[in-house]
Amino acid sequence: MSKDRIVLIASWVFFPSVFVLAAINGVNPLSGGASQFEKGRYFEGVKEVNNTVPKAKTGRRTEDILEEMLVVQKQQLDRQDKILAILENEFEPKPKEIVVNGKKCIENSSAECFNMPLLSKEAKTVPVIAAYLKNPNVETAKSYLQWHAKYLKSAFAGGTSIELAIAKYGQEAYPLNYNTVSSDTAGGYSTVLNEKNNKMVLDSMRDSFEMNIYLGKSADMDVYAIDNIAEFLRENKGVKANFIFYSGGSKKIMDAIGKRMKDVAIALNSANSVVVDSKRFSSHNIFTTPTIEIYIKSKGKNIPLFNGRLSSNSIATKIVDVLEVEDVIKQGHSPMHKQWERAGEYSHKYLKDQYSIDINKQYLKQQYK
Incomplete structure (x- = not known):
């Protein structure tokens, strides 16, 4: 001093x-x-x-x-x-002298004088990370993984919340040149396994939510996206859907499309309700269409899901994500091994394509019960 x-x-x-x-x-x-x-x-x-x-x-x-x-x-x-x-x-850290194999040396001055450095701020301030880095073994790895799982759960919830905020408020929430309208191509798809699992989850939760479909502000995007929306409703028949049109003219266009597209006609005819209500657009802050909104019955709240066009399975995935964030279903309800157990039907196709072996998938499942 x-x-x-x-x-x-x-x-x-x-x-x-x-x-x-x-x-x-x-x-x-x-x-x-x-x-x-x-x-x-x-x-x-x-x-x-x-x-x-x-x-x-x-x-x-x-x-x-x-x-x-x-x-x-x-x-x-x-x-x-x-x-x-x-x-x-x-x-201004000073070199630290340590003892390795009975000899004094400057810490990390060579491979022989190695001591795991805590380089990141997180490693210095989170004891479970420091313990794992300093002494990596099964027990410290277990503690770290348990902590990391909760960390990721919080991060995933934050990411989903950002997407939902953009879906609800658009540029009011994020005033940059950011694409607030999803535009998946007509041929977009996810894995067959995940798609079947999502259908099973939504079917089991069908009484816990309703789907509100807003149309009538963007003619081009409405017409472009309606086939995927109708496909989703055909593949998930238990989901209750409400169509809300901004004007009578926009409803008239969708009725005309329904005369040429069977899925659209079925979606409109089997809907829980079909109304023209421009005031509801204002009260729910619907700034563009199509906008898909989820109504969670147990909480009495509406949550905007997305704007624009998504594939049928992407719509299902987003609904599952929202139900998880709102604790309607528990996180971790569908780990990959459970998806294989519940929805897996890939093996019979694989054996047939690769080895020309035709197996009875129903018999296979029956024997595994």
């Missing part, structure tokens, strides 16, 4: 102590009876308001008070030394 620093800190304690001691002894340091030292050279010419300073009611000796002040000063200096050590280690 530098001498200048010690002198500066000592002055903070010493000079106020002169006036404290003077007050304890019944001497006003600004009065005429005080010595020049007690007055202080910078207080000359200051007029007194009151020449009487009450004498402190204490029997303590001046030496005792000074000793207590020195103790406090030492504590402050110790704290400052610790702060200085932390700052130096963070911004």
Whole structure:
């Protein structure tokens, strides 16, 4: 520690102590009876308001008070030394000497003197990460994975919330040149396994939500996207759907399309409700179409799912995501092995294509029950 620093800190304690001691002894340091030292050279010419300073009611000796002040000063200096050590280690770290195989060496100066460094801020501040990096084994890995699973769960919920906020508010929430309308191609698809699993999940949860489909603000996108929406409803017959049109004209167009596209006609005719209600667009902040909204019955709330066009399975996946975020279904309800158990029918196709072996998939499943 530098001498200048010690002198500066000592002055903070010493000079106020002169006036404290003077007050304890019944001497006003600004009065005429005080010595020049007690007055202080910078207080000359200051007029007194009151020449009487009450004498402190204490029997303590001046030496005792000074000793207590020195103790406090030492504590402050110790704290400052610790702060200085932390700052130096963070911004100007010094080489650390360690013992490896009985020999002293500078930490990480060579492969022989290796010691796992905690390079990231997270590793330094999250004990479970530090424990795993410093001593990687089955137990520390288990603890780290348990922590990491909860970390990822929180991150995934945050990512889904961002997508939902953009779907609901558009550029009001994210005023950049960001694509707020999904535009999946007509041939887009996900794996057969995931698609079948999503259908099973939605079928089991069909009484817990309804699907609100808003149309009528974007003629081109409405017409482009309606086939995938109708396909989703055909593949997930248990899902209750409500069609809300912005105007009578937009409904008339969809009715005309339904005369040429069977799935669209079935979707409209089997819908839970079909209405024209422009006021509902305003009250639900529907700024473009198509907009798909999910109504969760147990919570009495509407959640915008997406705007634009998505494949049938992508729509199903988004609904499952929302039901997870809202705790309608539990996270981890469909791990991959459970999907294979519930929906897997890939093996019979694989054997037939690769080896020309035709197996009875129903018999196979029956024997595994």
